[in-house]
Amino acid sequence: MGKGVLLIISGPSGSGKGTIVERLVSDLGYSISISATTRSPRPNEKDGVHYFFKTKESFEKMIDDEELLEHACFCGNYYGTPKRYVEEQLEAGRNIILEIEVQGALQVKEKYNDAVLIFTMPPTLTELRRRLENRGTEDKETIDKRMKRAEEELEYLPKYDYLVINDTVDEAVKDVDIIVKAERMKCSRNPELKKKFKGDVC
Amino acid sequence: MGKGVLLIISGPSGSGKGTIVERLVSDLGYSISISATTRSPRPNEKDGVHYFFKTKESFEKMIDDEELLEHACFCGNYYGTPKRYVEEQLEAGRNIILEIEVQGALQVKEKYNDAVLIFTMPPTLTELRRRLENRGTEDKETIDKRMKRAEEELEYLPKYDYLVINDTVDEAVKDVDIIVKAERMKCSRNPELKKKFKGDVC
Numbered sequence: 292m293g294k295g296v297l298l299i300i301s302g303p304s305g306s307g308k309g310t311i312v313e314r315l316v317s318d319l320g321y322s323i324s325i326s327a328t329t330r331s332p333r334p335n336e337k338d339g340v341h342y343f344f345k346t347k348e349s350f351e352k353m354i355d356d357e358e359l360l361e362h363a364c365f366c367g368n369y370y371g372t373p374k375r376y377v378e379e380q381l382e383a384g385r386n387i388i389l390e391i392e393v394q395g396a397l398q399v400k401e402k403y404n405d406a407v408l409i410f411t412m413p414p415t416l417t418e419l420r421r422r423l424e425n426r427g428t429e430d431k432e433t434i435d436k437r438m439k440r441a442e443e444e445l446e447y448l449p450k451y452d453y454l455v456i457n458d459t460v461d462e463a464v465k466d467v468d469i470i471v472k473a474e475r476m477k478c479s480r481n482p483e484l485k486k487k488f489k490g491d492v493c
Numbered sequence: 494m495g496k497g498v499l500l501i502i503s504g505p506s507g508s509g510k511g512t513i514v515e516r517l518v519s520d521l522g523y524s525i526s527i528s529a530t531t532r533s534p535r536p537n538e539k540d541g542v543h544y545f546f547k548t549k550e551s552f553e554k555m556i557d558d559e560e561l562l563e564h565a566c567f568c569g570n571y572y573g574t575p576k577r578y579v580e581e582q583l584e585a586g587r588n589i590i591l592e593i594e595v596q597g598a599l600q601v602k603e604k605y606n607d608a609v610l611i612f613t614m615p616p617t618l619t620e621l622r623r624r625l626e627n628r629g630t631e632d633k634e635t636i637d638k639r640m641k642r643a644e645e646e647l648e649y650l651p652k653y654d655y656l657v658i659n660d661t662v663d664e665a666v667k668d669v670d671i672i673v674k675a676e677r678m679k680c681s682r683n684p685e686l687k688k689k690f691k692g693d694v695c
Contacts, residue, residue: 416690445691448680449681451680452679452681453675453679454680454686466674466678469674469675470678472668472671473671473674473675473676476655476657476668476671478612478650478651478652478654478655478656479651484656485648488614488617488618489647
């Protein structure tokens with residue numbers, strides 16, 4: 292069966308990456324990485340389900356012990372991706388998704404060369420704006436900011452392995468799954484293959 | 494739409510690669526590379542369909558002018574893959590298959606880094622032998638030779654991009670098509686993507 296694929300999905304706000312990830316988990320049995328954080332749990336949040344909740348001290352110990360694939364600090368709280376959970380899923384042959392922004396994605400790729408970086412985008416920037424406007428939740432200024440940020444993120448596109456155009460969610464989910472299936476057939480992911488065939492002949 | 498994918502399929506005799514290639518052409522509209530040769534056409538063979546038939550002089554001129562992706566000499570005749578036809582198909586956005594043996598495959602990969610190398614194998618070497626025996630066309634000595642050759646070819650597996658296990662032909666054809674679809678989503682194949690999105694916003 293082989294190891295699972297570590298999948299990193301990034302894309303501008305409004306690209307629909309969240310929906311794609313949800314569908315990969317619910318319909319196709321992908322795992323999703325659970326982040327560690329030092330912020331307090333909200334009433335409905337369970338440790339080990341929504342987050343791994345940590346004290347500042349134990350989070351900083353995780354950093355020192357290199358137990359995180361990537362981490363960052365927002366609003367005075369740490370957030371990070373624990374290595375161990377990801378590695379357990381991969382060893383069990385499960386594909387695991389990290390939905391993270393571009394800098395974090397590249398941080399992970401440096402540590403795991405086998406990580407597959409997917410960038411999602413609507414077919415055009417015009418369509419991205421239309422989707423942000425259709426949400427009806429943000430004013431023009433916020434949308435302008437998000438569009439500017441989207442253009443900045445597009446600068447990182449050449450560092451990504453694949454681009455999935457999110458025209459319809461169904462197609463985009465299928466495209467991600469196609470990429471993962473192809474990746475699992477890569478010879479570089481299965482260095483023991485030759486031995487396997489040879490062993491068989493004895 | 495983008496350029497097509499140059500697909501190189503290799504695999505031991507008995508791996509079923511010929512059948513897979515036929516199905517990719519007939520069912521999925523893949524192109525197949527037409528070889529150039531200096532041998533004489535057989536009665537049913539048409540120039541530009543089965544082969545490009547060449548004189549020794551014009552073949553050697555093609556070598557000198559670097560018009561071949563790879564070439565070799567068998568039984569006093571030249572065989573080779575003309576660049577131009579392959580490039581025309583790729584430019585037209587069509588996926589084109591070269592069914593060639595391991596050394597030729599690596600020769601092409603050196604010139605076209607974008608070429609996708611696929612190795613086909615039955616699930617085990619035991620199964621490969623069973624398939625060769627079931628053909629009923631070769632004696633034990635020939636089969637032993639083919640098995641030895643298969644083991645030699647497997648040494649090249651780490652140099653290939655993908656391994657497609659030919660358990661059933663239907664699945665193997667689907668797997669090759671999955672690989673090609675994923676390859677076409679690669680950012681490295683679409684260096685103009687960023688510009689495309691940016692241009693759209695103006």
